[in-house]
Amino acid sequence: MQAFTDRWVSGFAKLYEENPLAQISWFTGTVSPVLADLVIDGTLARGQRVVDLGCGAGVAAAFLARHGMTVTGVDASATALAAAEQLAALYGVELELIQADLLKTTLPDESADVVNDSFIYHNVRPEARAAYAAEVGRILKPGGLFVMVGFSDRMTPGSGPIRLTSDDVLDPFLPGFEVEELRRFRNLPTEARPDQWHWLGVFRKRAQTPLA
Template identity: 75%
Template structure:
């Protein structure tokens, strides 16, 4: 099963290979303010094992490693992982990078305390959402946390990722996770999309999956 939407695979997946990093629209060099706040308030702590799914150029992964976490970045793009290696060197941190599909990460069961999804889920095909959430839950310890940030249905219309309704996010997660926090927030503006309305979700892995 293909993880990502056709728009992503046809138009965006090759950008890490073909376009300078500075010209990629979603590369800001900054982490989500929601992720920063989770570090500030101690929800994410030094020593925790964190998997950054779809880590791309490694901004989130390097940030978390800089704050003392044991981080594994997963991405299917060799070019993105090479960019991540350069950023890791710049940050002066150590972390593991794994080239793998987000639906089959190759990581062991219960590997992580935290799974971070920064603008990945909103590129996942609707028919692949259940598989993606199940894989995220598999690599988390029972009681572990999953952090999700992505476009909401109030986002400026246009091309790119899916504008997600609350049901788009919550329905696939409810079998494996309990909801600790879920809300819209305004993220940093860009020239293309000055009014950024995103979802923030904090989900805790259930001890056992709900039966369908």
């Protein structure tokens, strides 16, 4: 099954190859303020093993590595991973970068303290959401954290990622995760969409998944 919606698969797969980062409409050049807050309050801490799923050009991955985490970035795009490698070199941090599909990351079971999702889940096609949640759950250690930022249903309608309802975010994750936080917040504006209302989801993997 394809992880992302057709729009991404057909239209955006070559985005990084054909555009400098500054021309990619959603590229803000920095992490979401809520991700920085999680570092400031110690939820994301030095020494943790983090997987940045769909790491793109590595902005979040390099940021988290700069703050002492051991970070693996996973992305389908070789061009994006090459950009992430350049960013890591510029920062002077190490990143493990893996070209793989989101639904089959090839990462070992229960190996991560944190899975970070910056603008990934809102592009996952609805029929792949359960498989995505299962892959996140497989990679995370029991008690590990899933941190998700993506478009909410308070964004103006239009093209682009899915405007997720709270049920869209919660339903696939509730069987295996406790919800620590789910709230909308204003993220950085872009030229194309100044009014960015996004979700922050912070979900903790249950020590034991309930029996089906």
